[in-house]
Amino acid sequence: MIKLYDHAVSGNCYKVRLALSQLGVAYERINVDIFKGEQNERWFAALNPNKKVPVLIDGDFTMWESNGILLYIGKKFAPNNLYSEDPKDFGAVTQWLFFGKTTIDPALARARFITRFVLKEIQKEKELEALREAGKSALQILNDHLKKHNFLAGSYSIADIGCYAYVHTAEEGEVSLSPFPAVLSWCDRIRSQPRYISMED
Amino acid sequence: MIKLYDHAVSGNCYKVRLALSQLGVAYERINVDIFKGEQNERWFAALNPNKKVPVLIDGDFTMWESNGILLYIGKKFAPNNLYSEDPKDFGAVTQWLFFGKTTIDPALARARFITRFVLKEIQKEKELEALREAGKSALQILNDHLKKHNFLAGSYSIADIGCYAYVHTAEEGEVSLSPFPAVLSWCDRIRSQPRYISMED
Structure with missing residues (x-):
């Protein structure tokens, strides 16, 4: 196993x-x-x-x-389910998975980590502010894309799962998702997928 | 085209x-x-x-x-040349490509960028030092792996190409490669591959 x-x-x-x-x-x-x-x-x-x-x-x-x-x-x-071997679909999935690692996670995961797990007294406010701003820029890119698409790379895929993890916890880093309604709807669509589990499950 | x-x-x-x-x-x-x-x-x-x-x-x-x-x-x-559809080989390639984007490039590419393209007067020495230290940690991981393996993910692949780009320019960011002899030998092996081109070509 x-x-x-x-x-x-x-x-x-x-x-x-x-x-x-x-x-x-x-x-x-x-x-x-x-x-x-x-x-x-x-x-x-x-x-x-x-x-x-x-x-x-x-x-x-x-x-x-x-x-x-x-x-x-x-x-x-997951052949033909959450993942595709078609070069273009595959390319789109890898693009968004790398966007997650170059742009979403370094901002939102880090802002969440510091906000939740570093003592307030030693948090660096300027660093946190920069991380939150970078997070908002990443969310804006996602929101613009998700206004026109239900999922990041065609149908629901591991690209959505990869980006969702630190997007749906953005508010734990004090980055509000309210200005990004297409991102919020996308989060709802992910939560309605079969066998969805929350982070706490 | x-x-x-x-x-x-x-x-x-x-x-x-x-x-x-x-x-x-x-x-x-x-x-x-x-x-x-x-x-x-x-x-x-x-x-x-x-x-x-x-x-x-x-x-x-x-x-x-x-x-x-x-x-x-x-x-x-590149089927069976620089890339493999075998799940384990494929997994190893993706692991090192993501290591490149989470760990090598944020340190070495950024140190190189600041060192080469930001005016000395406005470089932040503390930030640069932290980037160089992070770059050395990434190089140590590569070096330990490359002591035992000729290439990152089995045979020569896009994983090597993805990591090589900012490793072989580390010294432009004032991170010496001399303490990492297995990395230097790996760079030589990459340069000896068919149809290799340098960054300047």
């Missing part, structure tokens, strides 16, 4: 849990206590030298980088 | 040129004058709302995000 080294509040882990759930793939969930620094221990660094969750183990194959894992899961378990 | 909206000093554009060259795919190169801010003009934002080069146009298909473009090129032009 697939093993997922995981943490409950990590959006990067949640992406993978959501994709596995929607595809009906069974897996074992192994908690890594990131607040205690367990990801820095030698046994974990042997799984992922970059010392981050999630890590996925599928038999003799180990991999890390959440959005890469989504592509692996897509290819292995 | 494929069109590539491009800039000569962008490592992200160079990745795409290198992959197209190595696969022998003809393309038209269109310069976007990023130092004049041409990427912010309305015509370019209509191609990429994130206002960055490269953008690839293949017939009626337009896409952006350099490492996503590498996967598209791989799927379309």
